[in-house]
Amino acid sequence: MEILKKEINNIPVTIIKTNKFKSIAGKLYFKSPITKEKMTYRAVLRSILLESCKMYNTPEKLYIKALENYDAYYSASSSRYGNYHINSFSFSSLIDKYTEDGNLDEVVNTFCEIIFNPLVENNAFDKETFNLIVSTNKANLEKIKESSDMYAERMTYKNLNQNKPYTFMSEIKYLDEMTPESLYKDYLSMLEESEIELVLAGNIEFNNSIIEKITSKIKNNKIYDNKLIITNDDEKDELIRVKDKASGTQNILNIIMYLKNVSDYELNYVAPLYRIILGGGSFSRLFKIIREENSLAYYSFARLEKDDSLMAVMMGIEKENYDKAFKLTCKVIDGMKKINEKELKEAKKTLISSLLESQDSINNVIGRYHNAKLFDLPDIDLFIEKINDVKIEEVECFSKKIKPNLSYFLEGEKTNG
Numbered sequence: 001m002e003i004l005k006k007e008i009n010n011i012p013v014t015i016i017k018t019n020k021f022k023s024i025a026g027k028l029y030f031k032s033p034i035t036k037e038k039m040t041y042r043a044v045l046r047s048i049l050l051e052s053c054k055m056y057n058t059p060e061k062l063y064i065k066a067l068e069n070y071d072a073y074y075s076a077s078s079s080r081y082g083n084y085h086i087n088s089f090s091f092s093s094l095i096d097k098y099t100e101d102g103n104l105d106e107v108v109n110t111f112c113e114i115i116f117n118p119l120v121e122n123n124a125f126d127k128e129t130f131n132l133i134v135s136t137n138k139a140n141l142e143k144i145k146e147s148s149d150m151y152a153e154r155m156t157y158k159n160l161n162q163n164k165p166y167t168f169m170s171e172i173k174y175l176d177e178m179t180p181e182s183l184y185k186d187y188l189s190m191l192e193e194s195e196i197e198l199v200l201a202g203n204i205e206f207n208n209s210i211i212e213k214i215t216s217k218i219k220n221n222k223i224y225d226n227k228l229i230i231t232n233d234d235e236k237d238e239l240i241r242v243k244d245k246a247s248g249t250q251n252i253l254n255i256i257m258y259l260k261n262v263s264d265y266e267l268n269y270v271a272p273l274y275r276i277i278l279g280g281g282s283f284s285r286l287f288k289i290i291r292e293e294n295s296l297a298y299y300s301f302a303r304l305e306k307d308d309s310l311m312a313v314m315m316g317i318e319k320e321n322y323d324k325a326f327k328l329t330c331k332v333i334d335g336m337k338k339i340n341e342k343e344l345k346e347a348k349k350t351l352i353s354s355l356l357e358s359q360d361s362i363n364n365v366i367g368r369y370h371n372a373k374l375f376d377l378p379d380i381d382l383f384i385e386k387i388n389d390v391k392i393e394e395v396e397c398f399s400k401k402i403k404p405n406l407s408y409f410l411e412g413e414k415t416n417g
Contacts, residue, residue, distance in 0.1 A: 001016060001017065001018045001020070001365075002016075002017040002018075003015075003016060003017075003369070003379075004016075004017055004206065006206055008206070008211055008212065008215045009212070009215035009216055009218065010215075010218075010221050011196055011197070011198055011215040011218055011221055012196075012197045012198070013197075013198045013199075013200070013206070013211055013215065014197070014198070014199045014200070014369065015199075015200050015201070015204055015205075015206065016199070016200070016201040016202075016365055016366065016369055017202075017203065017204070018201065018202065018203065018365070019203050020362075021201070021202055021362045022094055022095060022097075022098055023092050023093060023094050023095060023202060023362055024092065024093055024095055024104055024200065024201070024202035024203070024204055025090065025091065025092035025093075025200065025201050025202060025362045025363055025365075025366060026090065026091050026092075026108075026111070026198065026199065026200045026201075026210075026214070026366075027088050027089070027090045027198075027199050027200075027363075027366050027367075027370070028088065028089045028090075028115065028196070028197075028198050028214065029086055029087075029088045029196065029197045029198075029199070029370065030086065030087045030088070030190050030191075030194035030195075030196055031084050031085070031086045031194055031195040031196075031197075031224070032084065032085055032189075032190070032193055032194045032195065032222070032224070033083060033084060033085070033224060033226060034080055034083055034084055034085045034165045034168060035085075035168075036168045036171075036174075037174055038085050038168075038186075039080065039085070039168045039169055039170050039171075040137075040170045040171055040174035040175060040178070041174065041178065041182075041183065041186045042078045042085055042087050042186070042190070043078045043137065043170050044133055044134060044137055044175070044178065044183060045078070045087065045183060045186060045187055045190065046076040046077065046078040046087055047076075047133045047136070047137070048118070048125055048129060048130065048133045048183070049076065049089070049114055049115060049118055049187075050062075050074065050075070050076050050114065051119075051129055051132075051133060052119050052126070052129060053113045053114050053117050053118055053119055054113070054117045054118070054119055054120075055110075055113045055117065056110070056113065057119055057126075062074075062110075062114075065110055066110070069093065069099075069103055069106050069107050069110070070093065070094050070098075070099045070103060072091065072092070072093045072107040072110070073090075073091065073092045073093070074089075074090065074091050074110070074111060074114060075089075075090045076088065076089045076090065077090075080165060080166075080168065081228060081307050081374060082165065082227075082228040082229050082230050082307035082308060083165055083226055083227060083228055083229075083230060084224070084226075084228060087190060087194075089111070089114070089115050090363065090366075091107055091108065091110075091111040092362060092363065093107040095202065095203065104210060105209065105210060105213075108210040108213055108214065109213070111214070112213060112214060112217055115217070116191075116217045118187065120184055123181060123184055123185075124179070124180035124181045124184050125180040125183050125184050125187075126180070127180050130180045130183065134175050134178060137170070137175055138172055138175050141170060141171075141172050141175075142172070145246065145247075146248070148246065148248045148249075148250035148251075148252055148410060148412060149250065149252055149314075149316070151246055151410065152244075152246075152252035152254055152314075152408065152410040153254065153314070154169065155244055155408060155410065156254045156256060156312075156406065156408040157169065159240070159242050159406055159408055160256065160405075160406060161235065164230060164232075164308075165230060165308075166230060166305065166308040166310065191218070191219070191220070192219070192220045193220075193222055194221075194222060195221065195222050195223055195224050196218055196221045197370075198211070198214055198215060199366050199369060199370055200366075201362050201363075201365045201366050201369075202362065228307060228374060228375075229264075229267070229306070229307055229308075229309060230307065230308050230309055231309055232258035232259065232260060232309045232310070232403075232405075233260050233261055235258055235260075235403075235405065236405075237260075237403050238405070239404045239405060239406070239407065240405065240406050240407070241326075241406075241407045241409075242406065242407065242408045242409070243409045243411060244408065244409065244410050244411065245410070245411050245412075245413055246410055246411075246412065246413065247412070247413050248412045248413070249412045250316055250410075250412050251316065251317050251318060251319045251322070251409070251410065251411055251412050252314070252315070252316055252317075252409070252410040253313075253314075253315050253316075253317055253322065253325055253326060253329070253407070253408070253409050253410075254312060254313070254314050254315075254406075254407070254408045254409075254410075255312065255313040255314075255326075255329060255330075255333075255404055255406070255407050255408075256310060256311075256312050256404075256405050256406040256408075257310065257311040257312070257313070257333070257402045257403060257404045257405060258309065258310065258402075258403045258405050259271065259306075259309040259310065259311060259401060259402060259403075260309075260401050260403050261401055262309065262398065262401050264375075264376070266394070266398050266401070267306045267309070267375075268306070268375060268377060268386075269386050269387055269390055270390055270394050270395055270398045271304055271306055271311070271398065272304060272306075272351055272387075273344065273347040273348065273351065273387070273390055273395055274311075274336065274395050274398055274399060274402075275302050275303070275304040275311065276346075276347040276350050276351060277336070277339055277343045277344070277346075277347045277395070278302040278311075278313070278332070278333070278336055279300060279301040279302030279303075279313060280301065280302060280347070280350060281350055283343075283346050284301075284302070285332050285335070285336070285343075286300040286301065286302060286313065286315070286329070286332060287300060287301075289328065289332055290315065290325065290328060290329060290332065294324075294328060296315075296317055296318075296321045296324060296325040296328065297315040297316060297317050297321075297325060298315075298316040298317070299314075299315060299316050300313070300314070300315035300316075300329075301313070301314060301315075302314075306375070307374075307375075311402060313329060313333070315329070319411050319412065322409055322411075326407055326409075330404065333402065333404060336395075336396075336399040336402070337396055337399045337400060338396060339392060339395055339396060339399075340392075341392065344390070344392055344395060348387055348388060348390070351387060352384050352387060352388075355368075355380065355383070355384070356380075359380070368380070
């Protein structure tokens, strides 16, 4: 695998050159500073662009075109990374050797139609399509209350500092305010006010016409140098306990922990290992102590959000076990100040295996490259070397920088049976 970089039409283009796959994949990234409104707008924008375009003005026509091109695949995502929002649009296709000459070119033509030639008239998105996408998004948000785990996670973040971008999320109020005109205005903002990058993977060269075809459509490329990672060093060292009630049978306990005064090295190499030892599998402390030894949880795991300098523990419990589960979990977290060689070795093995397995997908290859660029990570070989070099003392030192801040308990109103 070889990484090739070049700027074409003022757009950074990276080719991850490999013969491992029978397909070519590409992803176009639009990165810009996060705002509260953007979380809602860009999610709708992602959906409406994939729904149809001027050339293929119904989902059925777009679907048929993809089938005609040997089941070409198009997708999009809308995600926040720390202080930034990134919309990405992807395509993948078998190389012409396995289809017919010109197939990849046709796939990219459609890809460009989807992004750069949407179903728009008089500076507004098609009203019927707009109404469908907005109503679908609104229905999905309203259904969150029906899912205890999703609702608990949403409300957990509602109890954190609302000025921090990790509390920004899609909101019905922004959907209610949105119009076909305002969404089109945001679409233009995405094109004109984003830091843009094209990443391709497969057996492809820079002189391939599809690269020029994509980059020539872009007229502007901003460069942002604001820090990606959110810090919580300014947050108070106090644990707040919140109890809430909702319909349903599930009882959920979430604990949010700030990572304070941590280095980039700790975030990239030490924190992932800490997370696995704490709650990343059947050998983890949460699994063994909370689930197996004390039978306090149906599930229990830890999640690292390193762009937010956060760690979260999430578990499903019986309501009568709340106090005991909370106190024991806090004890487990405090006990992480001492770990052993067996735990660290198993965590390293788990992390490295997961990383290597992910590279069996061409889209994951692109995703890993972009993630590495965002967080200034080395290539996989050097990353694995650095993971293997992490010492027990480094994990134990990192554990002292973990500060539990919020315990959120969602109590179900109903009982099973």
